[in-house]
Amino acid sequence: MIVLEARDRVAGRNLGGHLKNGVAVEMGGQWIAEGHTEVLGLVGELGLETFASYDDGVPITLFRGQVTRATDLSQLGLTPTAAPEVDRMAGLLAELAETVSLSAPWLTEEAATLDATTFAEWVRSNTTEPEAVAYWQALVRGVFAAEPAELSLLHFLFYVKSNTSLEVLISTTGGAQEQRVVGGTHQISERLAEGLGDVVRLGRRVTRIVQTDTGVHVHADGAEVTARRVIVTVPPALAGRIDYEPALPAQRDALTQQMPMGSVIKTQIAYPKPFWREAGLNGLASNFDDGGLSVTLDNSPHDGSCGVIVGFFEGAEARAVADLTPEQRKDLAIESLVTFFGPEAADPIDYVEQDWMAEEFTRGCYGGRLGAGAWTSFGPALAAPVGRIHWAGAESAEVWNGYMEGAVRSGQRAAAEVLGGLSS
Incomplete structure (x- = not known):
């Protein structure tokens, strides 16, 4: 290895x-x-x-220049008008999230409709209360480092279910x-790397992956490795910048362009x-x-x-x-x-x-996201192997997607795929 x-x-x-x-x-x-x-x-x-x-203690919110100190931890200081609206909408989202298939979100009931709708559109169609709208915008920024118009409702729902619930996603205790x-x-990776020793080679940016009938040839800065299988762990947006021979299937290539x-x-x-x-x-x-x-x-x-x-x-x-x-x-x-x-x-x-x-080798955080129509069009290619190439990383995890936990689990899944391929 x-x-x-x-x-x-x-x-x-x-x-x-x-x-x-x-x-x-x-x-x-x-x-x-x-x-x-x-x-x-x-x-x-x-x-x-x-x-x-x-x-310990309470949170605060800033809305229209006014800082409000929460008295109810569950409401973050929302006004009596906004709080029930947020609760009602959170309930609707929880019900919708339960319908999502984690293994195949594109097969979710009403997937086409959910995926064609941006999260911003869903919010606008479900409330006109200004502070409630602002709450959901702030939540999307905090969870996805993106704007509500930049992800589909299906992606939002998948992420919520993958990470247990909306409450879990936004809570500390x-x-x-x-x-x-x-x-x-960072010490987790550093100590794992220490245990692996010379197996880990730094400063080796992969530029090209060539598949043959018998193996793969991985070309990197200052290195060339031949192996029977390869696991690519960089986010899809960066994986798409690697040169592949033969070229990636169209659906996988398009996915890498749709997940900033x-x-x-x-x-x-x-x-x-x-x-x-x-x-x-x-x-x-x-x-x-x-x-x-x-x-x-x-x-x-x-x-x-x-x-x-x-x-x-x-x-x-x-x-x-x-x-x-x-x-x-x-x-x-x-x-x-x-x-x-x-x-x-x-x-x-x-x-x-x-x-x-x-960051040249990240180009953003916390993770990749899929906009309107992308899950149903390109989702099946997210984790599916391409010949001898397997995909891992937090974006490809079904459970705890986007977190370190999801990254580890995706690695375990990819390793199982590789072992299965080597034994067949």
């Missing part, structure tokens, strides 16, 4: 960083849910530790943001202490307006040595600020935090950021 990695490091969309004070911060994927059994198994096997994400790894999740990555810039803003906790806040702020950070969470280290807020520029806002300098983005991020948490947020001790759109 040979692992070819384009970067000069392993871990892909997981990336470790440090503040000036030496505190480790996660610049990429970081959260683990209780249901992420495969990842938790790796954490234990590799001698890593997890700790609970901070979730009991949800997808429940746990963190001491020192960062999300738009996100992740920021970590540090303070001497987590001052928001003293005010009874848990660090979660949801921006229902346009401009500034879309969402923030408490990302302080497990030892409490300082306070850290993680904030995200997402979707259209991420694309809008991508051409600014890091210093200009820092100013915008701090401005958002002052709006959310008050004047004490004006003087951070450090700011670090990661623009995932600019």
Whole structure:
């Protein structure tokens, strides 16, 4: 077995960083849910530790320039008019999500109608309440790093069911943001790579894959590998940039053109202490307006040595600020935090950021998405092998799609396919 990695490091969309004070911060994927059994198994096997994400206190929302402190954790501070509308719509979405086939979303009952409808269209057809509309826009930005018009209703429903429920997706305690790894999740990949030794070859960007009757020839920068099977783990949008001989089937090639990555810039803003906790806040702020950070969470280290807020520029806002300098983005991020948490947020001790759109071998996060009509037109090609080529990665997972857990499970599925092919 040979692992070819384009970067000069392993871990892909997981990336470790440090503040000036030496505190480790996660610049990429970081959260683990209780249901992420495969990842938790790796954490234990590799001698890593997890700790609970901070979730004491209440969240806040920003809507039409007004900051509201939640009194009901389930409502995020929504007004009495918007709250029942959001609840009603969430119920409708939950019912629809239950109808989706995880193994073949394109075969879902009413798949053609669900897939032809953008999520933005569904929202507009189900409510005219302004804050409810803003809530769903903020939620899509937070989950997909995209805008509601950029994904189909079927894709939204598939993602919700794949990740258990909408409540799990957006929750900390009991949800997808429940746990963190001491020192960062990138250590999972790093320790696995250490165990594999020379099998892992860095700085080897794959440029061409040639299939023959007897095997595959993989051409990379500074390397050429011949094998019986190959597993491609990069997101579909990047997999489509590899040259294949013979050419990929039309449906698979078209899929790679229909699954762009999300738009996100992740920021970590540090303070001497987590001052928001003293005010009874848990660090979660949801921006229902346009401009500034879309969402923030408490990302302080497990030892409490300082306070850290993680904030995200997402979707259209991420694309809008991508051409600014890091210093200009820092100013915008701090401005958002002052709006959310008050004047004490004006003087951070450090700011670090990661623009995932600019990453050559990622080109966005959190994952790929399918727009209107794409699931029913090209979905069958997402995970189906092409001869001796197999596909893995978080985008190809049926369960926990888009998360580290989904990536691990997709790898297990692809490995089983390869072993089955070798024994036949």
